[in-house]
Amino acid sequence: MVTPSFLHAAAMQLLVPERMRLVRRVRSREHWTAAQIRDHQDARVRELVAYCWQHVPYYRRTWSGAISGPQDIRGVADLARLPRLTKDELRANLDALTTTAPNIRSSPARSGGSTGRPTVFRMTHHDEQLAWAQMYTAWQWAGWRVGEPFLAVGGESIGVGVGDRRTWKDRIVNRWTTSGSNLTLERTKHLAASPHFARIRLIYGYPSAIFELCDLLRTIGARPRLLRAVVCTAEVLRPDVRKGIADALGVPVHDQWGMNDGGLFAAEGPDRDGLHVFFERGVLEVLDEADRPVDAIGQPGRAVATCLTNLATPFVRYETGDDVHWHSRDAAPSGITWPRIGPVDGRTGDVIHAPGDRRIAMPGLTLVMRWIDGLRQYQFIQTAPDAVTVRLDRASDFAWSEAQVIDYLRQKISDRLHWTIVFDRPELTANGKVLIIRNDWLRSLGRTRP
16 A cells, blocks of 8 residues: 555655755765775865865965965865864855855855854755755664654744644655744644644654653643654753653654754764764864864864865864764664764753743744844843843844844743843853753752753
């Protein structure tokens, strides 16, 4: 019998053939040796540097003091001769970082904006399809099959209502969505009563949002009966959150890490013992405070990215802002031979509990705040059941008044919260990290919080 999942998979072969071809190619290289990976990346680095020298004015200008020409860079090991690209340098030089090569077709893409200042850059179709192919590979490691229904917990549907609209692309890939930023008991009941809920094979999204959704599902005694796995992304997956999701849904919880701007992607395999670093789209350098390579297992360092496949806005030695460490270079029991990193020390945060038992997880705030120009960083601190203080670190081009910010937050997030604006840097944790959401009110009630 022909199943709906088979029809969706067949439709994807017809409508996104490059993506599906790339999935097969990525999967076919799961057993490549370290030497094969090195040879592949060395060749791509040589091609990329030669291309940037000819077609990207910013790199030609900034590299000229470090190398005499692209022939000086023979592979990954020589990248250290080139200067690094910071986020501020990227924003200030976007035009000069965009290719001048003719016939490079691209479309706009945005960085995540986790610090409040997203960047709009150009992304080629091939690079986008490879990013999706890597994602699908990670989902297959978790047990999903192409064409099967999956639920994405996230999106910009703050205050939209009970349901979540599906686009034609959602229908083709068999994707269902629910807001990760407007979590209520009413919406959860609506989701659980939906016909597709019982057919969901995979849940994908922000761990903080999925954790809160699980709490609500537990309240009504519901879980997707055919669910195979949960894949978390975009935030640090804390051990207590992983356990809470697994206990609520009764399936394995997988972690992944990646970024479109830098081209890096890593994901847990079937064994869930470290995140395999995908090598076709990006090169990962781990550097210490003196900018020396970190090769030792378990020693943390800064993640620096070089994207090998986005020729529209090439990212070469891009400072990602995340800290990582090597976990293992041995083959995993699953047979995947790619090197693995441990859990990433990146962005994290809590959840705002608004009046009416509405829960607002970090993805919602990220997607709202990224549209405000001129922010360096931001932080939301819940101080009472109906009160939130927002700390805004402004750049020179920030033009909004306090009243404009409050009006925007009331429209986009909630008009039932009392907003206080403080124009200052975020308050850091004891280890110097920023919690984008900090719930002091729940902590005052004795509840364990990040």
